[in-house]
Amino acid sequence: MLNTQINSTENRSVLHVALRAPRDKVICSDGKNVVPEVWKVLDKIKEFSELVRSGSWVGATGKALKDVVAVGIGGSFLGPLFVHTALQTDLIFLLKPSYENLANVDPIDVARNIAGLDPETTLVVVVSKTFTTAETMLNARTLREWITAALGPKAVAKHMVAVSTNLTLVEKFGIDPNNAFAFWDWVGGRYSVCSAVGVLPLSLQYGFSVVEKFLKGASIIDQHFYSTPFEKNIPVLLGLLSVWNVSFLGYPARAILPYTQALEKFAPHIQQASMPLYFPSRLRVSMESNGKGVSIDGVRLPFEAGEIDFGEPGTNGQHSFYQLIHQGRVIPCDFIGVVKSQQPVYLKGEVVSNHDELMSNFFAQPDALAYGKTAEQLLSENVSQNLIPHKTFTGNRPSISLLLPSLNAYNVGQLLAIYEHRVAVEGFIWGINSFDQWGVELGKSLASQVRKQLNSSRTKGESVKGFNFSTTALLSRYLEVLEIPLPDKPLSLL
Numbered sequence: 280m281l282n283t284q285i286n287s288t289e290n291r292s293v294l295h296v297a298l299r300a301p302r303d304k305v306i307c308s309d310g311k312n313v314v315p316e317v318w319k320v321l322d323k324i325k326e327f328s329e330l331v332r333s334g335s336w337v338g339a340t341g342k343a344l345k346d347v348v349a350v351g352i353g354g355s356f357l358g359p360l361f362v363h364t365a366l367q368t369d370l371i372f373l374l375k376p377s378y379e380n381l382a383n384v385d386p387i388d389v390a391r392n393i394a395g396l397d398p399e400t401t402l403v404v405v406v407s408k409t410f411t412t413a414e415t416m417l418n419a420r421t422l423r424e425w426i427t428a429a430l431g432p433k434a435v436a437k438h439m440v441a442v443s444t445n446l447t448l449v450e451k452f453g454i455d456p457n458n459a460f461a462f463w464d465w466v467g468g469r470y471s472v473c474s475a476v477g478v479l480p481l482s483l484q485y486g487f488s489v490v491e492k493f494l495k496g497a498s499i500i501d502q503h504f505y506s507t508p509f510e511k512n513i514p515v516l517l518g519l520l521s522v523w524n525v526s527f528l529g530y531p532a533r534a535i536l537p538y539t540q541a542l543e544k545f546a547p548h549i550q551q552a553s554m555p556l557y558f559p560s561r562l563r564v565s566m567e568s569n570g571k572g573v574s575i576d577g578v579r580l581p582f583e584a585g586e587i588d589f590g591e592p593g594t595n596g597q598h599s600f601y602q603l604i605h606q607g608r609v610i611p612c613d614f615i616g617v618v619k620s621q622q623p624v625y626l627k628g629e630v631v632s633n634h635d636e637l638m639s640n641f642f643a644q645p646d647a648l649a650y651g652k653t654a655e656q657l658l659s660e661n662v663s664q665n666l667i668p669h670k671t672f673t674g675n676r677p678s679i680s681l682l683l684p685s686l687n688a689y690n691v692g693q694l695l696a697i698y699e700h701r702v703a704v705e706g707f708i709w710g711i712n713s714f715d716q717w718g719v720e721l722g723k724s725l726a727s728q729v730r731k732q733l734n735s736s737r738t739k740g741e742s743v744k745g746f747n748f749s750t751t752a753l754l755s756r757y758l759e760v761l762e763i764p765l766p767d768k769p770l771s772l773l
């Protein structure tokens with residue numbers, strides 16, 4: 280039998296393709312076909328989201344719920360946010376409950392998210408694979424407090440639901456297990472947008488039929504990736520280009536530049552699949568999926584792997600960091616354009632439509648990068664000698680251009696799956712484990728040491744100890760001046 284436990288450092292299968300497989304497909308983990316379980320949860324989401332959208336699911340005081348706050352961070356936040364934002368303008372007529380995303384543990388994020396919301400008409404979706412992530416759980420407790428303070432403890436059953444692999448902790452938290460939507464160990468957090476993590480919030484917003492199209496788009500790419508010869512296989516070609524740029528040409532970064540505002544959250548999502556880490560010993564900058572310093576067998580890599588991803592929608596980026604891309608360091612770019620705009624506008628008397636104006640830039644930028652401008656060309660334009668070095672463009676700067684026919688749920692699913700598989704292709708070639716993320720653990724455990732210190736200093740006046748000189752000084756200073764709300768003076772929420 281095929282060994283699907285390719286995430287060998289966590290003894291986990293990697294099966295996010297099963298999340299979007301057709302009902303009749305057989306995909307096994309530990310000898311068990313997981314597709315029926317996937318569809319059981321999808322059917323449950325369909326039913327629940329229809330109840331909420333139709334107003335049949337009512338809150339503790341009998342009112343329909345009209346706002347959704349999704350609480351989650353990392354993979355339990357960025358993917359759904361990217362898809363939600365991508366479809367927002369296309370499907371504005373379908374958008375039923377409003378959609379807020381609470382990720383940061385900063386109380387400012389809580390306050391901003393619930394500003395103007397009424398607990399009576401709000402549904403909170405707590406999204407956490409582990410149900411132990413410190414930020415998410417504190418935010419969930421804060422919103423539980425917000426709901427119960429207004430509506431009483433029983434209101435949690437009607438106003439809070441959860442998405443998690445850890446249903447025991449969901450129940451312990453006080454959420455009715457009937458209102459929990461499961462997913463599985465074989466879904467990595469950053470690959471979970473096609474599980475209930477993304478499907479529940481998106482179904483609540485746009486309806487289940489839209490989400491089905493999104494899943495179908497991703498599934499089509501899964502089939503393409505599985506069966507298309509390498510020379511025509513989009514994720515394979517893109518992955519090879521990345522490996523070439525990073526490991527052979529030594530370009531450490533990649534700019535993701537969608538020429539559509541609808542994809543404004545795409546680069547942040549891909550960044551999560553590639554969160555930068557810092558290895559002081561080698562000044563290595565790396566990422567969550569492919570940001571590894573060692574091979575899958577634990578041997579230190581003799582080459583650089585992973586890219587530093589960043590990006591902004593065009594044309595905004597053109598007015599900030601493109602200067603460096605054109606004349607400074609070489610940054611391979613992914614240009615993503617769309618043929619048919621979600622929002623066509625053509626003003627009378629204008630030379631082109633607004634979308635054509637945007638796309639003029641999409642076509643121009645890769646050419647400027649590739650071909651540049653020579654001193655000879657500048658001379659022929661009578662540019663003065665002293666400005667020639669400043670106005671010269673070296674060219675020979677790599678980019679790829681993806682042109683999507685439109686940006687609907689189906690195409691968004693395709694785009695997601697292309698990038699997911701591309702990450703895997705790169706990881707396979709580099710010989711690393713693209714599916715673990717041990718690099719995020721150290722910071723978390725040090726934060727828990729700080730948390731203990733803050734508690735003992737605040738409650739018992741204990742002095743700061745056990746930290747290095749710099750952190751001791753900073754912590755002491757922090758404890759000296761910051762006013763905190765005491766238990767008898769509760770944090771007031773907006």
Ligand SMILES: O=P(O)(O)OC[C@H]1O[C@H](O)[C@H](O)[C@@H](O)[C@@H]1O
Pocket residue numbers: 352353354355406407408409410411412415468469716719
């Ligand atoms: O979904 P959760 O268990 O709350 O995890 C949220 C996030 O936690 C960590 O930071 C991981 O590095 C991420 O990959 C994960 O998405």
